[in-house]
Amino acid sequence: MKKFIPKKIALSLLLLLAMAITLLSFQPRNDKLFNIAKNLDIFASLVRELDSYYVDEINPDELVTVGINAMLAELDPYTEYIPEEDSDEFRMMTTGEYGGVGALIGNRTGKNMILMPYTGFPAQESGLKVADELLKVDGVDVVDKNTAEISSLLKGPANTEVEVVVKRGEQTLSFDLTRKKIVISNVPYEGMVDEETGYIKLTDFTTNAANEVARSLEHLEMMGAKKIILDVRDNPGGILTEAVGIVNLFIPKGREVVRTVGKLENVNAEYKTRNSPKNKNIPLVVMINERSASASEIVAGALQDYDRAVLVGRKSFGKGLVQSTVPLSYNSQVKLTTAKYYIPSGRCIQEIDYSEKDENGNGSYVADSLRKEFKTRNGRTVYDGAGIEPDIDLEPRSFAPITYSLVTRSLIFDFASEYAMKYENIPAARQFEVSDELYGEFVAWLQDKEYDYTTRVEKTIEDLEKYAEKEKYFEDIKGDLASLKKSVSHSKEQDLISFKDEIKNALKDEIVSRYYYQEGLIAASLEHDPELLRAVEVLGDMDRYEQILSPARD
Incomplete structure (x- = not known):
């Protein structure tokens, strides 16, 4: 029996076909728009025929989403499709706000549990603790669910109720929580590390990040801080204007912080400081590492270019691509790369070129010999093409x-x-x-x-033993290997x-x-x-x- 295409998909296909027909009517056959229209027509036809004739039932929504994601994967890892059902999650990531109980959850040793309740929010105020094993959420057994599913159950509109049942030691406890609007702080900690030095941990660049850093600066100066450490290690970035605002706390009004340059004129922009700085002279160190990305790199790079801060740590991630969100049909949207970031010295901080890919689909790195040289305000040499390099480079921390x-x-x-x-x-x-x-x-x-x-030395000896057996040398060195294994055995x-x-x-x-x-x-x-x-x-x-x-x- 012939199946009917769901209404939502049918409307989508009709829109695609209408657009294709319009383009076919008015564009010459060698025009790029003709090729777009032709391929949209093929795609729509293919989905229609699959829905009609494929031996098993298909889910057109899922199939089209897979196709879209596969197409976007050919570009860069930051261009992504956001269907309507994921829009709330996307908004939470960019604003730091959501309705829920305010707790980080995860899986430890096969158990779903509370990993961190955030101070001042329902989970912590109700008495939920780190390591509480999650059993039920609103009567739904969550023992075998993944953390994304549990998170979805815990989230909801502010002022709604949710019951959470947990196991704590040998006790089974039930908590009735009232969800509220959760706003995750960009600055989870500020404090004095010695009598003169204040420390600010900045973990994100969501809405209000610059104001939070400004307040932290004021608090620390009231506590006697005459020097500041701004820590953006492990900070993945976020809203560009918040990065500009944070640089403005230390740089005079009217200075360029970053430029965006893309294919279209409307994405080309110059972002300058707009206000007088909170403190343009206080000695400043910015801490970065290989997980400091995007807005973190703009802050660190701009302050380095103006010789306003000493950078301590390790080379940053190297994300200098700008994403913009474009609305699509049926409340879906696409976050796509539209430009590149250039900081005041003129250098771009992007490390990987996704337009040039190898046979495995990996982007290419700029060879050291091809990296361009730029100058900071005081004439220090800096380079493009590999993120932000610190002024004082530290070795990665290792553990036994x-x-x-x-x-x-x-x-x-x-x-x-x-x-x-x-x-x-x-x-x-x-x-x-x-x-x-x-x-x-x-x-x-x-x-x-x-x-x-197994220690690294022990692993090396094990590998040597395998290679010796494979290449027929094992009997010759068996005694030496045994002696060596004994001497390094932990x-x-x-x-x-x-x-x-x-x-x-x-x-x-x-x-x-x-x-x-x-x-x-x-x-x-x-x-x-x-x-x-x-x-x-x-x-x-x-x-x-x-x-x-x-x-x-x-």
Whole structure:
């Protein structure tokens, strides 16, 4: 029996066909618009015939979406189709606002649980805690659901009710929450790292980011800050105008922050500072890393180009592409790349060229020899084509295999959860320390837990052994390999002693998060953050600071 095309799809196809017929009527056959119309006609015909004749039932909505996404995948990873049902999620990502309970959820050791309730929102105020295992949401069993499905159940219009049932230890607890408008802060932490140095952690560039940083600056200056560290490590970026506003806090009025240059005239724009700066002279360090992208790179790059801040960390991500959102039929939309960012020195921060792809579909990188040289305001040399390079380049932080194993197997997470059920309070986040006695309890707790691991050296020897067997040399070196394996074989017990301080720091962060949430976690981590200590060191030597920004000229 012949099936009918759903009304929504039928209307879409009719619109496509009408557009195709119009274009076919008025365009010469060699025109690009003719090719567009022809292919739209083919696509519409194909979907219609599949719906009529394919042996099994098809879902035209899903099929067309797959086709659209496959087409966009040929361009760059930032151009994406947003169907009507995903519009709320997209709006939340760009504004930082949504209706819900205010909690980060995730899966640990196969269990869906609360990973972080945000301070001042329904989840935290109702008494939900980190590590509470989610069992039901409004009567729906969520034990086997994925986190996206659970998140959808928890979200909803402000002032509506939602019941959440969790398991905490051996208890099953029920919580009645009233959803509210959730606005995630762009600045989850601000504080003094020493008597003169203020620290601002900026995690996003959603609506109001610049105002939040401005307020943090005012608070820190009231607390005695004479120097500032702005940390945009791991910040993926966001709204361009918020980045301009943050640069304006440190740069005089009327200065160019960024230009956008694209194919169409209406996407070409120049963004300048509009106001007098909050503090144009305060010594400033900006911290970046390989996950600082887009708006983060505009802030760091513009401040570097004006020699207004010393950059500390590692080379940034290299996203210099501008996306614009264009509405489509039936409340869908497309977020597509329309231009590139150019910062004040004239350099573009985009690292990968997606117009030139290899046989695997990967974009091409600019060869070091082809990167162009630019100058900062004081004549320092900077380069394009590879993100933003810091003035002080730091090695990536590494952790011992035992620490990595304890974290990834959620053993530190589980111990912290049990600790929080035993003790109602702990000292302030930055004052709390894991004592030798508490560390001893943790070591004893590990006795019946599985957390073995393979060190890099052991893995290298295993690989050597495999290659030796494959190439028939194994018998010749078998004895040497056995001796080598024995000499480098790790001892979990010894590693618990050798890497005690590192493991203690991980324990401290996890325990503090149970009592002081995200703000406390950031505060606690400051005490053992080697990259932050280097930033403080830079600001502690003002002669060196000035020398970096204004090097002696020949």
